[in-house]
Amino acid sequence: xxxxxxxxxxxxxxxxxxxxxxxxxxxxxxxxxxxxxxxxxxxxxxxxxxxxxxxxxxxxxxxxxxxxxxxxxxxxxxxxxxx
Numbered sequence: 491x492x493x494x495x496x497x498x499x500x501x502x503x504x505x506x507x508x509x510x511x512x513x514x515x516x517x518x519x520x521x522x523x524x525x526x527x528x529x530x531x532x533x534x535x536x537x538x539x540x541x542x543x544x545x546x547x548x549x550x551x552x553x554x555x556x557x558x559x560x561x562x563x564x565x566x567x568x569x570x571x572x573x
Contacts (some may be wrong), residue, residue: 507535507543519551542566
C-alpha cells in the first residue's frame with residue numbers, strides 16, 4: 491500500500507534473511523512488537539532461524555535499538571539500518 495506502513499521478511503541475494511520495517515526505530519522494543527515480528531518472520535524462517543531471531547530480539551530489548559547496531563548470536567549477525 492503506497493504511503494502506508496510496510497513490514498516484510500525476505501531472503502536477500504545470498505539467501506540471508508532480511509527484515510524490513512517502515513518508520514523510525516522505536517526507543518523501546520515492546521513484547522507486543524517482538525511477538526508481531528516473530529509472527530511475521532515465521533512465514534519465511536525455519537524453526538532454527540526463528541529461534542535465533544527471537545534470541546536476537548531479546549538481546550535488542552535488553553541493550554536497546556539504534557541505527558548501526560550490530561549483534562551476533564551463535565554465528566548469526568543482526569544489523570539495524572535506518573534510512
